[in-house]
Amino acid sequence: MKSLLLALVLCLSSLALPVSAAEDLPRHFDKFAKNKYLLVVLRENGKAEYLQRQIQSDGSIYLLYDPDAAWGYFPGTPLKGQPNIWVATGQFRFDYLWEEKQLTEISKMGVQNVLTKRGNGNSKSN
16 A cells, blocks of 8 residues: 555656656755754656754654655645645655745744755756
8 A cells, every 4th residue: 555655646646746846856955953954855757855854852863864755745836935845755745835935844833943954976957
């Protein structure tokens, strides 16, 4: 069932991908904070990479890494300021507002993180 759902999501994601965005992929977005690093890489055909590394208050390290994450567009036209894409790891789904130079992670609690676009050396739009 899980593989069928993932296949459906990837299929729909690739259908919804605008040509202009496909030409600029992959896109790398990241955020550095005092004890936290986030990286989201959006690739062609609905493929993504997600990395979250956080140092906990007790000194332990929380690591969530999924090189086989998926991403796609929400159907329809989102309201201003609302998420327009999602990124799904094996454990979680994150909703983002994708703008030209940043990804804004938005949850039920509001804005969680703002990741900025970084150059990857391959894209003409860096």
